[in-house]
Amino acid sequence: MQLPETGSHTPGTVRPGGRTARTRAAVRDAVLTGLAEHGYPGLTVEYVAELSGVHKTTVYRRWGSVEGLVADALQLAGEDSWTPPDTGSLDGDLRALAREVTETFGDAPTAAAPTAFVAAAFQSRRAAEALHDFYAERFARCESVVTRAVERGEAPLGTDAGAVVRAVSAPLFFRVLITREPIGTPLADQSAAAVAAAVRAGAYLPAG
Known part of the structure; x- marks a missing residue:
């Protein structure tokens, strides 16, 4: 039920096998790290591009802004396979x-x-x-x-x-x-x- 954490995923593990998926995961991980280190006001597209290794032009074209990056990181987190506990009671x-x-x-x-x-x-x-x-x-x-x-x-x-x-x-x-x-x-x-x-x-x- 928790939000995604820094270091909780390895780039490309959410939807393995596709270049687009690996790019998205790498960007997501960079967003998480940036939020943890700088908070939302200090997060920039340039920071995410540099940390993820994805060209800044690509980041702008696909995500548009920091708002888009944060929204997509949350959407990707919601696509995981997490299930609630089943302890029997x-x-x-x-x-x-x-x-x-x-x-x-x-x-x-x-x-x-x-x-x-x-x-x-x-x-x-x-x-x-x-x-x-x-x-x-x-x-x-x-x-x-x-x-x-x-x-x-x-x-x-x-x-x-x-x-x-x-x-x-x-x-x-x-x-x-x-x-x-x-x-x-x-x-x-x-x-x-x-x-x-x-x-x-x-x-x-x-x-x-």
Whole structure:
């Protein structure tokens, strides 16, 4: 459920075999590194071209601007094969989801690029739309966690799966991005346990 991290991919590994795919992956990796090192305001097309080894003219022709580069990096991240955890229980699945957030955002070096994506969304409409689409798709994948819980009898029929998976990460994102407080495994487990208890109590059933 996390955003892409610097060093988390090797150029060309997302769609192997094609020159275009390798170019796109190399540019994506350069964007991630640039966001981590300089943030969105310091990211330039020239920097991405030099680091990726892709000619600046090609970068401009294909991506147009820094906004285009950031949006495509997020789109490429959303094309991966990530699947939500399947531990065999609602509690275990929610805990695993929450821990993934802390693994990404709880360590400063690892969190640098993902946090920069969020910051970019406040400065660029195109980046904001790409970030929205990334998380909408990510959360949609995670809804299977709740679907399985309903099938096992761990959650009431009609439980709002989208609300549940968002609620697990919400307090973690609040601390990282708003109050700038540290997060870790204990907080992840606490958030997961609270949401699981609320699910069982019917808190995520439709009102009325």
